[in-house]
Amino acid sequence: MTSASPVWLYVVVAGALVTYAWRLAGVLLVSRIDPQGAGLTWVRAVATALVAALVARMLFTPSGLLAHTALPARLGAIAIGAITWRLAGRRIEPGIAAAVVTFLILQQIFP
Amino acid sequence: MSRPGPGKVVERSVVPYDWAWLKRGMASAFTLPGLVMTFSFMGFGALLHSEGVSLVAGIAQDAVIWALPGQVVLVDAIARGVPLFLAALAVTLTAVRLLPMVVLVLARARMPGNPRWPEYLAAHFIAATVWVMSEMHFGKIPRPGRLPWLIGLGSMLVTGMMIATSAGYALTGMMPLPLAATLVFFTPAFFLLALVDGARLDQDRIAIVLGAVIGPVVHAFWPSVDLLVAGLVGGTLAFLAGRHLRHPREPENGA
Incomplete structure (x- = not known):
C-alpha cells in the first residue's frame, strides 16, 4: 500500500465527507419540494432507472468475484428468479432463493 | 399535545415523532x-x-x-x-x-x-x-x-x-x-426483484427497462458516469412517458 496521505484521511475526506454532502443536499431539498408534486414523481423515476442500471452493470459487466462467472449463468439465474417470483404470487423470497440456487447450478455448467 | 407557553396563543399542534x-x-x-x-x-x-x-x-x-x-x-x-x-x-x-x-x-x-x-x-x-x-x-x-x-x-x-x-x-x-x-449474486437478484415488485406506475416499469438498457451502453463509453446518465436520461424519459400514458384518461389525483 503506497498512498501519499494516511488512510484515515482517505476514509474521512475522500469517503465520508463527499458522500454525506449528497445526503445533506437531499435533506435541504426535501423541505423545499412539494410532496404531492410532479418533481417528486420525476425523482422517483430517476432513482428507479439508476438502480436498474446498477443491476444491469452487475449482470453484464461485473467487477470483483462476479467477473469470474459466466454471463449465461448470471442471466439464466436472474430469469429463473423473475419467473419464480411471478409464479409464486409476486413474492420476493422464493424468487431470490430460486435465482441463487440456479446460479450455483449454472456455474457448474458454464465454468 | 404541544404545551402552550405562558400567555402564548397555541398556533397549531405539531405531531411529534413516535420513538416507539x-x-x-x-x-x-x-x-x-x-x-x-x-x-x-x-x-x-x-x-x-x-x-x-x-x-x-x-x-x-x-x-x-x-x-x-x-x-x-x-x-x-x-x-x-x-x-x-x-x-x-x-x-x-x-x-x-x-x-x-x-x-x-x-x-x-x-x-x-x-x-x-x-x-x-x-x-x-x-x-x-x-x-x-x-x-x-x-x-x-x-x-x-x-x-x-x-x-x-x-x-x-x-x-x-x-x-x-x-x-x-x-x-x-x-x-x-x-x-x-x-453470495455476491444475492445483491443484483434482490435489487431487481425488489424494483419489479415495487413498480406501481407505468413510469416505474419503463424506468426499469430504460435504466437497464441505457446503463450498459453508457458504461461501454464512459464508465464513471454510467449510473448518473442512465438515471437522468432513463428516468426523465420514463417520467414523460408515464405522464403521456396517464393524461389521455381522466385526470386523477394522488400518487
Missing part, C-alpha cells in the same frame, strides 16, 4: 434485505483482504460512508495509491445517486414543524437497500413512526454490516469461488 418505532426499525434489520446486505458486506470484507487494506479502515468506512459502491471505489483507490483529490472525485460520483433516494424517503417520513436533526441523522443511513425497504414498509407504519423506524433500522444495519465485513475478511480464501460469487 425505533425498536421496530431495529427488528426490521433482521429480514431478507438484511440478509442480502450481509452477503454483500462479507464480499466487501473479502475485497479488503485481497487488496491489502486494513480491516479497521474497512469497518470505519461502513460506519462513516455507508454506501457500498463508494466504499469499493475507495478501497481500490487506497490500494493503488490514487491521490486523495482523485479518490474523492471518484467516490463522490458514485454518491450522487443518494440525493434522490434521500429526497424520496424523507418526503414520506418527515414531520414538518419538528426539529430537523432526526432528518440529518436518518439521511446518513439512506442508500439503495434502505430506500427499497422503506418502500416495502412505510405503508404499514404511521407517519410519526417512520423516521424513528429508519434510524433504528439504519443503526442496526450499520452495526450488523461491520460484523459482516469482519466475517468476510476472516473467511477470505476459505470459501470456494462459486460459493463466494453466489
Whole structure:
C-alpha cells in the first residue's frame, strides 16, 4: 500500500465527507419540494432507472468475484428468479432463493 | 399535545415523532434485505483482504460512508495509491445517486414543524437497500413512526454490516469461488426483484427497462458516469412517458 496521505484521511475526506454532502443536499431539498408534486414523481423515476442500471452493470459487466462467472449463468439465474417470483404470487423470497440456487447450478455448467 | 407557553396563543399542534418505532426499525434489520446486505458486506470484507487494506479502515468506512459502491471505489483507490483529490472525485460520483433516494424517503417520513436533526441523522443511513425497504414498509407504519423506524433500522444495519465485513475478511480464501460469487449474486437478484415488485406506475416499469438498457451502453463509453446518465436520461424519459400514458384518461389525483 503506497498512498501519499494516511488512510484515515482517505476514509474521512475522500469517503465520508463527499458522500454525506449528497445526503445533506437531499435533506435541504426535501423541505423545499412539494410532496404531492410532479418533481417528486420525476425523482422517483430517476432513482428507479439508476438502480436498474446498477443491476444491469452487475449482470453484464461485473467487477470483483462476479467477473469470474459466466454471463449465461448470471442471466439464466436472474430469469429463473423473475419467473419464480411471478409464479409464486409476486413474492420476493422464493424468487431470490430460486435465482441463487440456479446460479450455483449454472456455474457448474458454464465454468 | 404541544404545551402552550405562558400567555402564548397555541398556533397549531405539531405531531411529534413516535420513538416507539425505533425498536421496530431495529427488528426490521433482521429480514431478507438484511440478509442480502450481509452477503454483500462479507464480499466487501473479502475485497479488503485481497487488496491489502486494513480491516479497521474497512469497518470505519461502513460506519462513516455507508454506501457500498463508494466504499469499493475507495478501497481500490487506497490500494493503488490514487491521490486523495482523485479518490474523492471518484467516490463522490458514485454518491450522487443518494440525493434522490434521500429526497424520496424523507418526503414520506418527515414531520414538518419538528426539529430537523432526526432528518440529518436518518439521511446518513439512506442508500439503495434502505430506500427499497422503506418502500416495502412505510405503508404499514404511521407517519410519526417512520423516521424513528429508519434510524433504528439504519443503526442496526450499520452495526450488523461491520460484523459482516469482519466475517468476510476472516473467511477470505476459505470459501470456494462459486460459493463466494453466489453470495455476491444475492445483491443484483434482490435489487431487481425488489424494483419489479415495487413498480406501481407505468413510469416505474419503463424506468426499469430504460435504466437497464441505457446503463450498459453508457458504461461501454464512459464508465464513471454510467449510473448518473442512465438515471437522468432513463428516468426523465420514463417520467414523460408515464405522464403521456396517464393524461389521455381522466385526470386523477394522488400518487
